[in-house]
Structure formats: C-alpha cells, structure tokens
Amino acid sequence: MTTLLVIIVAFFLPMLFLLARTTRRRRTCASKLPPGPMGIPILGDNLGFLLALWTDRLAEWAGRRVDKYGPVSKLSLFGAPTVLLAGPAASKFVFTSDAFVSEQLKPFKRMIGERTITQLAGGEHRRLRGAIAQFLRLDMMKKYVGRVDEEVRHHIAANWAGRDRVTVVPLAKSLSLDLIGSLVYDIDSRDVRNRLKRDFVDIMDGLWADGIGLPFLNLNRTTRACARVRGTLTEIVRARREAHEQGRRSSKEDLITYLISLESRDPAEDHVFVDDEIIDISMLVMLAGYDTSSVLITFMIRHLANDPPTRAAVVREQEEIANSKASKEDPLTWDDVAKMKYTWRVAMEILRMIPPLFGARRTAVRDVEYDGYTIPKGWNALWLASVTQMDATIFPEPAKFDPTRFENPSIPAYSFQAFGGGLHACPGNEFARLETLVTMHYLVTRFDWKLCCKPDGLRRNPSPSPTKGLPIRLEPRI
Numbered sequence: 032m033t034t035l036l037v038i039i040v041a042f043f044l045p046m047l048f049l050l051a052r053t054t055r056r057r058r059t060c061a062s063k064l065p066p067g068p069m070g071i072p073i074l075g076d077n078l079g080f081l082l083a084l085w086t087d088r089l090a091e092w093a094g095r096r097v098d099k100y101g102p103v104s105k106l107s108l109f110g111a112p113t114v115l116l117a118g119p120a121a122s123k124f125v126f127t128s129d130a131f132v133s134e135q136l137k138p139f140k141r142m143i144g145e146r147t148i149t150q151l152a153g154g155e156h157r158r159l160r161g162a163i164a165q166f167l168r169l170d171m172m173k174k175y176v177g178r179v180d181e182e183v184r185h186h187i188a189a190n191w192a193g194r195d196r197v198t199v200v201p202l203a204k205s206l207s208l209d210l211i212g213s214l215v216y217d218i219d220s221r222d223v224r225n226r227l228k229r230d231f232v233d234i235m236d237g238l239w240a241d242g243i244g245l246p247f248l249n250l251n252r253t254t255r256a257c258a259r260v261r262g263t264l265t266e267i268v269r270a271r272r273e274a275h276e277q278g279r280r281s282s283k284e285d286l287i288t289y290l291i292s293l294e295s296r297d298p299a300e301d302h303v304f305v306d307d308e309i310i311d312i313s314m315l316v317m318l319a320g321y322d323t324s325s326v327l328i329t330f331m332i333r334h335l336a337n338d339p340p341t342r343a344a345v346v347r348e349q350e351e352i353a354n355s356k357a358s359k360e361d362p363l364t365w366d367d368v369a370k371m372k373y374t375w376r377v378a379m380e381i382l383r384m385i386p387p388l389f390g391a392r393r394t395a396v397r398d399v400e401y402d403g404y405t406i407p408k409g410w411n412a413l414w415l416a417s418v419t420q421m422d423a424t425i426f427p428e429p430a431k432f433d434p435t436r437f438e439n440p441s442i443p444a445y446s447f448q449a450f451g452g453g454l455h456a457c458p459g460n461e462f463a464r465l466e467t468l469v470t471m472h473y474l475v476t477r478f479d480w481k482l483c484c485k486p487d488g489l490r491r492n493p494s495p496s497p498t499k500g501l502p503i504r505l506e507p508r509i
C-alpha cells in the first residue's frame with residue numbers, strides 16, 4: 032500500500048500537475064491563437080509546403096492561406112506548431128522583435144554547428160555580427176574591387192574562354208566560393224579552395240534533405256563532406272593561430288585571425304571564440320555566401336538569354352564602362368561599379384522574383400502578441416520572401432519582369448526581403464552586389480549566349496536551381 036502511494040505521489044501527481052498546467056495554458060492561449068487548421072496529424076502541413084517549395088510555388092501556397100485566414104495563420108511544420116506571418120508589417124515584427132530567436136533544425140546544427148551566427152541572440156550575436164561585418168561592410172568593398180576583378184578574370188579565362196558550351200550552375204558556385212575564400216578568408220591555395228568546393232557540393236546535396244526530414248538522400252556523403260570541411264578549416268585555424276601568436280599575421284587579414292585576435296585584444300570580454308566555434312562560424316559564412324550570390328548570377332544569365340531588350344540595356348551600360356577604360360587590361364574600379372545602376376536593378380528584379388533564400392523561421396522565446404493573436408513560447412514564426420515580393424499591392428503586375436520598379440526609391444520598408452531584414456539581415460549584401468556586378472560586366476562584354484535547354488525549369492532544394500544546371504552555348508564577342 033505504501034509502495035502504491037509512493038508511486039502515485041512520485042509519478043502520477045506530477046503528471047496530473049503537468050497535464051493541468053498544459054490544459055490551462057492551452058485554454059488561456061486558445062481564444063487568441065491565430066486561425067487555421069494544424070494539418071493532417073503527424074504529417075502536419077509538410078507535404079503541401081514541401082511541394083510548393085520544390086515547385087517554387089510558395090507565393091501561391093501562402094496566398095491561398097492568406098485569402099482564407101488572413102496574414103497571420105497557424106499550421107504545423109516540421110513537427111512544430113508554426114505561425115505564418117505574411118506581408119511587410121508582419122515580417123518586420125519577426126525581423127525586429129527580440130521575442131524570437133533563430134533556431135535551425137537539429138540535423139543542420141549537427142552538421143554545420145551549434146554556435147553559428149544564425150543561432151545566436153542578444154550581445155553574443157551582435158558581437159559576432161560586428162566581427163563578420165569587418166570583412167563585409169561597404170568600405171571593405173572599395174578595397175576588394177581589384178581582387179574581385181582579378182578573381183573573376185581568372186575564373187573566366189580558366190572556365191569560359193575558348194569554350195562553345197558551359198554549364199552555369201557549377202561554375203557560378205565555384206566562383207562564389209573562390210571569392211569568399213580569397214577575400215574573407217585569405218585562402219590563396221587553389222588546391223585548398225578546390226577541396227572546399229568539392230565538399231560543399233556534397234554538403235548542399237544532402238544538408239536540406241536531412242534538415243527537412245528526408246533522411247534517405249545522400250546523407251553519408253553529406254556527413255563525410257562536413258567532416259572533411261571541418262578538417263580543412265581546423266588546419267587553417269591552427270596555422271592562423273600560430274602565425275598570429277608569432278606576429279606574422281594581423282587581425283585585418285582574414286576573418287579567422289580576427290576572431291582569434293579578439294581573445295588577446297580584449298581579455299575582459301566574457302566570451303572568446305574557441306577553435307570549434309570559429310570553424311562553425313566559418314562554415315556558416317561560406318555556406319551563406321556560396322549558395323546565394325551564385326543563384327543570383329545563374330538566374331541573371333538565364334534571364335538575359337530570354338529577354339533581348341533587357342540584355343541589350345545591360346550590355347549598353349557595361350560597354351560604356353568598358354569603353355571608358357584606357358586599356359582592356361585596366362581593372363574595374365569602385366567608380367565603375369557605382370555606374371552599374373541598371374544592371375543592379377536587373378539583379379534586384381531577379382532577387383524579387385526568385386529569392387535565393389525562400390524565407391526563414393524563428394522560435395518564440397516567450398508568449399508574444401501580434402495583431403491580436405498570441406504566438407505561444409516555443410512556437411515557430413515563418414516569414415516567406417516571395418509572399419511579400421509577389422504581392423500585387425506592393426509590386427504591381429508582380430509576374431512581369433520590370434527592373435524599372437527599383438528606380439522608385441519609395442518601395443515600402445520590409446517589402447523587398449531577399450536579404451531578410453532586422454536583427455539577422457544579410458551582412459553579405461554589398462559583397463553579393465560587388466561579386467554579381469563585376470561578374471556580369473565581364474560576361475556580357477565578352478560573350479553572347481543561348482540556352483541549350485528550353486525551357487530549363489526550376490526546382491528548389493531549397494535554394495532554386497535550373498533543373499539541368501543551365502547549360503548554355505557561348506559565342507565570344509571579342
């Protein structure tokens with residue numbers, strides 16, 4: 032009898048207490064929870080969402096929800112209760128409120144690391160963002176132009192010149208990683224960069240399939256590739272630490288040495304970055320820049336092949352700049368890049384219609400109110416770039432490709448979301464702009480091209496890619 036009483040007290044009573052608390056909590060929240068069903072049990076809304084993601088129809092998928100339930104609605108995604116927040120005002124709320132943290136899915140954390148910038152919040156996040164910004168802020172771009180010019184010319188001479196056919200996707204990715212490796216990490220060795228490139232291809236193949244719960248795709252390959260990248264970065268971190276300690280390398284030369292130097296520069300700081308963290312951070316920065324600018328460049332190349340008037344206008348702008356040079360060998364300068372206004376509007380329009388990152392989710396760290404609804408602690412909030420960027424009330428005739436819409440400086444705040452916004456807004460946007468403009472300059476002034484596969488469709492995994500990798504036929508212009 033005593034044993035029975037002990038079991039009741041030790042086990043069932045706490046259970047009853049927990050149950051009562053959860054029910055009470057549900058009751059207090061229930062009246063204020065956003066509208067919308069929670070999807071099919073277990074599967075939730077995963078199928079509809081994933082299908083829309085793969086076929087690049089997220090705007091339509093979310094649009095149907097918005098028509099039915101309004102801009103704030105609940106659903107169940109990847110095993111977690113989630114609130115979809117659509118439109119600039121709702122997105123601004125997610126971007127800027129400190130009630131949300133950016134929480135990656137578990138498999139993503141396992142592979143890329145627990146303490147990357149996207150996972151941090153508050154002071155730790157600000158400190159790391161500040162460190163990364165040392166290498167990505169606008170005034171650094173002015174210093175980088177010459178090196179970007181050199182890398183792009185080298186890339187074109189090695190991979191495009193003298194060929195009548197190339198496949199764009201792998202080349203654009205390779206160039207993006209070369210530029211980050213060279214400018215942010217000061218990795219000179221082409222051998223090391225090539226190793227990283229090969230491994231990043233394998234990582235991208237499986238990372239998201241695993242992250243969204245499709246563990247049957249390429250997982251071993253992805254895990255092994257992550258381990259190899261960590262190995263390569265470990266060697267680099269060790270060498271940089273040694274060089275820094277011996278006074279052979281300054282913190283200004285690359286992000287890794289900068290992170291190492293924080294330790295000696297400010298010992299009073301409560302947190303210094305240990306090697307494992309520096310590796311996590313580096314993997315994330317490489318990944319963030321690798322699979323985004325390359326997507327923009329790829330879809331610009333595809334669009335220009337299909338839209339002769341836009342292409343002619345881009346060529347005109349770029350040829351004017353090329354013709355203003357005393358010699359063909361003169362590198363582009365920051366002033367030249369500043370003149371590429373139309374070309375950048377074309378890029379912005381590509382980013383509006385095909386954002387490389389479809390959006391992101393955040394997790395509420397406390398119960399939070401928005402628009403009369405409660406988002407309970409632990410729930411996720413989801414923002415989707417294409418929902419806002421394809422909204423006809425903000426961007427009239429959203430399906431029409433029209434770069435001139437970016438001549439209008441009064442596009443409402445938080446409406447163009449390709450680079451996110453608020454606390455986690457992309458710090459690499461200027462880097463992406465420089466990389467894209469310099470690359471497009473040399474491509475359009477040196478080559479004409481036609482698509483080999485028409486139409487070359489688009490799939491998202493989750494970043495968008497032409498289904499066949501965009502093979503094109505090249506004709507030299509000079």
Ligand code: HEM
Nearest residue numbers: 148149319320323324327388391449450451455457459463
């Ligand atoms: C066209 C190119 C690019 C696009 C469209 C893009 C897009 C984005 C977006 C939407 C976010 C916010 C994600 C979120 O809210 O969770 C983000 C964050 C980030 N991006 Fe980019 N990005 C681009 C290029 C780059 C480049 C070239 C780099 C680095 C070299 C970079 C580094 C980062 C980093 C480190 C973050 C995390 C910021 C934080 O959590 O505070 N991005 N990017």
